[in-house]
Amino acid sequence: NAGVMQNPRHLVRRRGQEARLRCSPMKGHSHVYWYRQLPEEGLKFMVYLQKENIIDESGMPKERFSAEFPKEGPSILRIQQVVRGDSAAYFCASRGTSRGYTFGSGTRLTVV
């Protein structure tokens, strides 16, 4: 079992470009969470998805951010027209029927 796979590990984007972050949950897990960690801060909830559905996006910024978890393939967190303030580590976590998470290794986004 490969665990929760996130890619890329590091991503550099220029201001105004798009960033796509991918998360493949653990085998058998159908619940995916995205969290953002700004430098020197704790993790903040962004969005919770199940296959083909967004369940809770209360932590997502209203503009430029979107997430999906299609029937086939990984979950995608998409950030359009990135700004310097989007620079952060983005962590994905998945769970099965229990409440406990498994975290991925994260994607570190740097906007230059």
Add this chain to the structure above:
Amino acid sequence: ELKVEQNPLFLSMQEGKNYTIYCNYSTTSDRLYWYRQDPGKSLESLFVLLSNGAVKQEGRLMASLDTKARLSTLHITAAVHDLSATYFCAVDPLRESSGTYKYIFGTGTRLKVLA
């Protein structure tokens, strides 16, 4: 607003000393997690505390939970340099999250153990 507060935020201690990190939360929760994060790395699960009075120990770390006081502690015994990391607590506010199981993380405690 749901809050999870940790203190201290920064902790520098000598090897061999004992210390406690505190995690206070503002909502009812029947479950609390402790994680360790090394610089540039992901989160490593340390403890899951499931009920009032729960105590778990692993090596030099011991965690406890008091749900009535809404307080968890992470006690470090005879610290060693390898324990240097950032420690986070996280609350699963079952009632407020409407079954979504989204965690609320504390601010983190950055621990540095000096040789």
